[in-house]
Amino acid sequence: MDLEKKLELLPERPGVYLMKDRRGEIIYVGKAVNLKNRVRSYFKSHDHAPKVRAMLEHVADFEYIVTDSEVEALALECNFIKKEHPRYNILLRDDKQYPYLKLTVNEEFPRLLITRRLKEDGARYFGPYTDVGALNDTVRLLKKVFPLRTCSPHDFAHRDRPCLNFHIKRCLGPCTGRADRAAYQEMVKELTLFLEGRQEVLVKRLKGRMEAAAAGLRFEEAAELRDQVAALERVLEKQKVVSLDGENQDVVALARGVTEACVQVFQVRHGKLAARETFFLKGTEGHERPAVLAGFLKDYYSRAAALPPTILLAEPAEDQELLAQYLSRLAGRRVSIRVPQRGAKKELAALAANNATLALREEEELWAHREARTEGAVAALKAALGLERLPRRIEGFDISNIQGQEAVAAMVVFEDGRPRKGHYRRFRIRTVLQANDFAMMAEAVRRRYSGSLRDKLPLPDLILIDGGKGQLGAARAVLRELGLAGIPTYGLAKQHEELYAEGSVEPLLLPRDSVALQLLQQVRDEAHRFGITYHRSLHGREALRSELEEVPGIGPRRRKALLKHFGSLKRLREATLEELLAVPGLTRPAAEALYAHLHG
Structure with a gap:
């Protein structure tokens, strides 16, 4: 069906539209209150921004999905953008997944991990974080203060003596029954307080335990608690009191350059500036500031591990009320988005905007330096080798x-x-x-x-x-x-x-x-x-193939399925019997034989 016919058949209802190129790839995702009016405007009007005109040159087809409301259309739009990363949408500049902290409260003895994937597995997630170096420093501190286990579920289930972490007091040794379950869970609660930004409550509790240990003449325990308190107080010294009402809120501000856009997010938890994250955006050319800010809010908060009850903006965003409804649905409670007009909150939004401008200026200077260096190297290479043209x-x-x-x-x-x-x-x-x-x-x-x-x-x-x-x-x-x-x-x-x-x-x-x-x-x-x-x-896969050849009942077809499913010998050794049984074509006798072979 040609585009003209499809345009005539568009419904006058809210929904999402997907623009596709000649290869069928999605290059733009948009939402509309009225699909017919919105999609037709692309092809019937000639008064478009340069970026839209460039997109339309590649559009060969479109699809649409009807929804019951504009809020549902916005939710669906966010899902498509997050999954497809269309080249003409406003996106976070880095294609990588930002890291999160994962507290595996779904396990009997939880662990603290850094991960780049959010899963609905019952664990608690915190983030995302943009400064990986600072995140690693934080995790190193937390492992000293909270000696949780770090071993994989497989090692935990099969260990018969504690690892080195136990002997250097970085783990309580739950794998061999040395950890008191109630004490371990109390430590997990305290770590959760820290990750939620309630460090002062945690410090107060630790000081109480320290004093009780000293009064009970448990001086070694008191000394350990004293060191933990000192480490946490060093973290608190870096935080700034920004709000006297003790609210949890994010403060978001945008800065625009010639080709770049930068957003600062101040995370205020219990009245303190707990974290500051900096994001750079791509695909912002030709978009007005409210649209750029809305694009960031959709992308960032659709992947956030937790949503604050209040988001303060330094300036209005497009579809601001609609975004608030969408985020409220995500959070399962009311989330408000507003632009403060006076007082301390307006000053905090202005501070975030100033920081966004400074971060953008620094990034543009670094970019200019990199450009000069790379272009200079290409020109120098042409001269050094006597080439006829630049080796671009x-x-x-x-x-x-x-x-x-x-x-x-x-x-x-x-x-x-x-x-x-x-x-x-x-x-x-x-x-x-x-x-x-x-x-x-x-x-x-x-x-x-x-x-x-x-x-x-x-x-x-x-x-x-x-x-x-x-x-x-x-x-x-x-x-x-x-x-x-x-x-x-x-x-x-x-x-x-x-x-x-x-x-x-x-x-x-x-x-x-x-x-x-x-x-x-x-x-x-x-x-x-x-x-x-x-x-x-390839070498790892060959080692896995050789290992599998020694197992009775594992023929070529099953070897292929196991290779595809696990990919490496290490992952196969860590698999449980239930995970082996999940491999297509693997019967229980074959899985049990393989498990016995791998674990002696």
Whole structure:
């Protein structure tokens, strides 16, 4: 059905629409009070912002989902954006998942973990956090103050003597029955108080226990409690009293630059500034400030582990009341979003806005420095090698194997001096059965620059081979055979960082402090990292396959299912019998035989 016909059939009801490109990929998700009016406006009007016009050039189709209300449409829109990451929506700039703290209160003896995935598994989650370094420092402190177990469920169930953490007083030893269950649960409650921002209550309770231990002449216990109190008071010293009413609230402020947008989130818990998180956004071009702020609120709070009862904004957001209704549904209680007009809360919102501006300015200066450095390195490389044009696209190749076993080749791509990870490729060597790096390099280069891959990816301005004359010669022979001899190709030998060119007797030695050499080293090292990671993965799967071959009742089909399900020998050893039984095609006798084999 053509677009014109689909536009005529659109219902006049609230819902979500999905814009798709020619490959069927979702490139934009939007919500509407009236689907017919909203979607038709894209195709009937010509007065669009540049970003919308750019999107429409790629739109080949659209779909829609009708909802009962605008709030439901907003909820569905958030779910699609979080799942699909459409390129034309406003998103958090980093594609990675931000880390959370996970307290496994669903386990008999809980653990504290750092995770990047929220699951509905009964555990308590706190976050997300943007400063991973600060998060790791916090976890190190918490493990000293709260000696919870750190072992996996499998190790916990099968340990017959306590680990090192018990002996250095970083764990109470519940795995071997040494921990008092009530005392352990009390410690979990105290940790929860800390993570909820109620550190002062916790300090007061610990001081009471310390005094009681001292009065009871339990001086070693009192000394341990004293050290815990001191550590927590150091944390409290860094916090600032910002509200006298003791409310829990987030304060959110936006700063806009030429190409960047930054949002600061102040997390105020029980009247103290407990944390500050900084986020950068992408896809904000052509959007007004209220729309950018609303886009952040949808993305951030749809993935937040917990929602405060109040969110204060430094300026109004688009669909502010609708967002409040949506977040209230997520939280299961009322969440208000408002812009304070006077008093301490307005001052706090202004402080957040000022911090957002400073963070954005710092990021833009760092970006400008990185741009100058990478572009300068590309220009320096052109001059150092005497190239006819700038090597804007560099492709680097590396071979990884152990005496010819599980041999793989890696290709990485740098564009304008920065990694283009979406264009990286890995090749499992097929035609070379013995340790022969030259033949392996030839196979990798041939597979990259012939067949569908040659048409799918643009050709490079420069090719870098990890190795000396032999590897370079093998690669150049293939390039001549494929009619690509005109692409400049160099080999970089690691021992003395010698740069080899075809036909040159002596290698070229660039100065060690040259940004041109540093760029080539970065390409070479990234190719090595990418290749060795793949090689280790294959080697681990081969070890798992060998282990499985020794188990009666585990034939090729079951081995394949186990390999697909667990991926590594380590994960297989940690699996419970119930988890083994969840593998398709594995019967109880086979699962029991495998479990017995793995655990002696």
